[in-house]
Amino acid sequence: MFAPVIHVLPVTLVQRKRLLPATGRILTRKGQKVTAAEVIAEANLTPDHLLLDVARGLGVSSSEADKYIQKQQGEDVAVGDVIAGPVGLARRVVRATQPGQVVLAGGGQVLLQLEGRPLELRAGLSGTVSELYPDQGVQVETVGALVQGVWGNGRDDSGLLAVPLKSAVEEWIPSRLDISLRGGVVLGGYCEDIHVLQDAEEQQLRGLILASMSSALIPEALKMHYPIIILDGFGRLPMNRAAFKLLSTSGRREAVVNASQWDRLAGIRPEVILPLPPTTQPMSTTDMIQFSADEDVRITHGPHIGEVGILNRLLGVVTLPSGIRAPAAEVQLETDESLVLPLANLEVLK
C-alpha cells in the first residue's frame, strides 16, 4: 500500500512550478536568480470587454459599417481613437471611450478588450528559474529546509523567521505579538483568539506559522492579507516534534510561507521553505514509498493527531476501538507509548 509522505527536511532541493491560471507573459529567463517577491509572469486574467455597435453609431447597415471600421483585430486603441468612420456629410465617427485592444471586428460590431490590471505571479521562493513553460509559468528551484503543513489561507509571502515560541504546545495570545515581530514571519503554537489574527494584520506580519488553530477562526483567517499556515490540524494540537525542532532553531533565517490550500490533484501543499546558500548539499527526497517498519510516521487523525512516532510493525486488518476493521500498524510514540492505528491515519515523515 502506498504511503502518503509529509516532508520535514533540514536540507533538500525544492523545485516548485509557478503557473498562471490562464495564458500570459513570462517575465524571466531560464537560469535567472529571483527573489520570492519578484514578479515572474503576468496575465490579464479576467479582462473586461466592450462591444461597440458601430453600425448604429454610424447610422448605416451592419454590412456597410464594416467598410468604415478603421481598427482591425489585434490593434491597440487609446481613448478618443477613431474606431470607425467617418460617414456622410456630418462625418460621423465611433471613437474609443476606453483604452484597449480590438479582439474582433465585423458584422457592424467591434469587440474591445479593455486594459486592466494584470495578475502578477510572484516567484514564491528565492532561487533560480530552472524551467520555462511558455505562456504558462516557470519552475523555480532552491536548496533549503522544507516543512509541509495541512492548511493554508491561500496567501504567500516571505520574511525573517521570528521564534517567540518556547514549546510545541504553547497557545499564541495577542499580548505576545509585540512590535519586535513587525514585518516578520512568526512561529506560533495553537491559536483560538481572533485578535491574534487581526493584530498580526495590523503588525504587517509577513507570515504566521501555527501548529494548530480553532476551526472557528477559518473565515477570519481567509480574510487576512498575510499567509497563515497550519502545520498539524484544527483544534488544540501541539506542533509535531520534527517541525518544531527544525523551525524553532531557524530564527532569523529567511522563511518563505506558501500558504496555498492543499490541492492533491495539482500536487500543491501548504509549506514553509527556508532557503540556504547553494553550496549546501541537499538530501534526496522521495514522494513514493510503501509503509514499512522503522519509518518515522506522523498521525493525521484521531486523539493523537499531529504526534510523531516510529512504525514498529504492520499488523494486517484489526478491529479499532470504534469497531471499524482496517489495515493497521503498531506505532511507538516518543513517550514510549505504543498505539495501534489504521494505516489510513498515518503519513510517512521524510
Add this chain to the structure above:
Amino acid sequence: MSPSSVSADSVLSIDVGSVYTRVVLFDVVENSYRFLGEGKAFTTAGAPHFDISEGVRQALGELQNFSGRIFLGADKQLVLPSQPDGSGVDRCVATLSVGPALKVVAVGLLEDVSAHSAQNLAMTTYAQVMEVISMNDRRSTAARLDAVLRARPDLVIVAGGTEGGASQSLMNLLEAVGLASYVLPKGYRPTVLFAGNQGLIGSIRSSFGDLGPLAIAPNIRPAVEVERLIPAQSQLMQVVRQARLRQIFGAQSLDQWTGGKLMPTASAFGRTIRFIGNEYARTNKGVLGVDIGASSTTIAAAFADHLILNVHPKFGLGESLPGLLSACTLDEIARWLPLEISNDTLRDYIYNKAVYPASLPVTPEELSMEHALACQIIHVALKKTARNFPADAQRSSYGFLPYFEPIIASGSVLTLAPQRGQTLMMLLNAIQPVGVTTMAVDQNTIAAALGAAASLNPLLTVQSLDSNNFQNLCTVISPVGEAQIGTPILRVHVVFGDGSENSVDIKYGSLEMIKLPMGQAATLQLHPLHRFDVGMGGPGRSGSVKIVGGGLGLVIDARGRPLQLPVEPARRIEILRKWFWTLGVTS
C-alpha cells in the same frame, strides 16, 4: 436460467474514486454471475503519481493476490480477453468520480423554465453551475461575455426554445457564449452542449461548430410544462467522459480497456437504480438510491422508467465536507449524536477530516461524528433532490417523501459501519421514509459497476441484484399522522412463515424492532388508528403486506414525520441511545 443462456464472460469492474480505487471481479459460478472478490488501493490521480493507472495496478495486484488470477501482462496492460492459462478477463467496465466538478454555465430563455432545466441537467453529473444566462438577465452582451470568461467554464449547457418555438431570442443570448469561445485560446474553450429547440441545430452548428467542442442532445424542455432530461444525459455523460480523459492522466488507458465506455460513477449508479425501478414498477412505488462518497453524494430515484438523478459535489465526506456547513448549522449535525460533543470539537473534526479524507474514526466518539455527518449529508442532499420528484408520485400527502420500495444505500460509511443498527439509524434519520419499504445496503459497493455493465452484459446486472450483494437490512413501517406521544397509532399483526403469530400495538414516538430472521417470509396485517396513514391507500386504511426478513428483521418507525428530536440535549441523547439500543447497537 438455462445453462446455455449464461454468457461465460468474466467481467472486471474498476471504480476510481477520489480517495480509493476499487477493482471487482465477477464471473460465472454454478451457472450464475457471482461477485468473486475485490482489490483496493489509494487513488493516484494527484501527487506524486499524477496517473490513476498506478492505483489501478495496485488494486489489481491486491485482487491478483486474493484470486490467484493474473490480470496485467508484461506491458502492464490489462489482459483482454481471458487467456487459456486463466489469466485476464473477458470484459472490463470502469467508472470514475475522481476529478474536480465541471464548471458549467447554464443558458436558457427563461430563468425559471429552460435555464432551470439546463441547471437540472448539470446536476445529473459532477458539475457546479457557475453562471446562469437567460432573458431575465438584463446585462449587456459584453457583461455576459465577461461573466462567462470569469466563470472559466468547462461546459456550457444551452436549453430553451420549445419545439417549434422561439429561435432568435436564444441565438441572441448565445452571442456572449460565442464571443467567449472566440476570445479564449483554443485549448481553453468550453464544450457547448445544445439541448434546446431542435429547429436551431443547423444555426448552432454553423455558429459554434468551428469554435470549439460541440455536442447536440434532444430538447430537455420540449414544452413549457415538460422537462425531459434523460435523453440528454447520455450526451452529457460523453461530455464528462471527454473532459475526464483530458483532465485525469491514465483515464485514457482505462477508457481503452472498456472499449470507450468509461462512465461517471454517478451515471452508472443512476442506471442501476433505473434498472431496479423497472423491475419494481409493479409496486407503483419509486426506487430510491443513495450513494455517499468522499467527493460527492448521489441521490437517484426511479419512478418506473423515469429517473431523477442528482449529484451533490458539495456534500461529500472528504475534501468537500466543510461545504456541508453552507447548507446547515452545526446544531443540525450535532442533533444526531448520541453523546455530548461540543460544536467546536465537531467543527474541528470536519476540517481535520477534510484535509485527510482517507482517515478513519478510531474512537467511538469519532465514529459517532462520522455517522452524524453522513446522516446530515444524506438528509440535505435528499431534501434538495426531492424538489424534483414527480408531483404525481404516490405519497401519503404533499410534503412527505413519495413511497419507495426498496431504498438502496451505498458508500463505505454505510456499508462498513461496525454494526448494522448504526447503518439503519443513519438511513432512517436521514431519509425518514414513509409507508412500507425495504432497506438494503450495497455491501460490496457494486451498484455503479452493475450500471456500467448493464449495456455490456445485462445478465450480470440482473443476476447480481441479489441478497449476496444487496443485503436486506429490514422492512420499515413508517406511519404518518398526528397524535400525542405515547398514543397507540398502529396495530401490527405478524403471521410468520411457520404459522406462529404475534401482535404489537405501536405507540406514537416509538421505534420498535420485531425479530424476523433473514430470508424468512411473513405476512403483516397493519391496522392504523387515529387516521394514521401507513401507505395502504389513505389515512386510517388497513391492509396486509408480505415481507421477507432482513438482518434487522422488521422495524416500525413511529417517531413521526418530519422527525422531531427533543431540544434539551440530555433528553435528546437519552432518546437517541434508546433508539440505538432498540436497533441492537451496543456501545
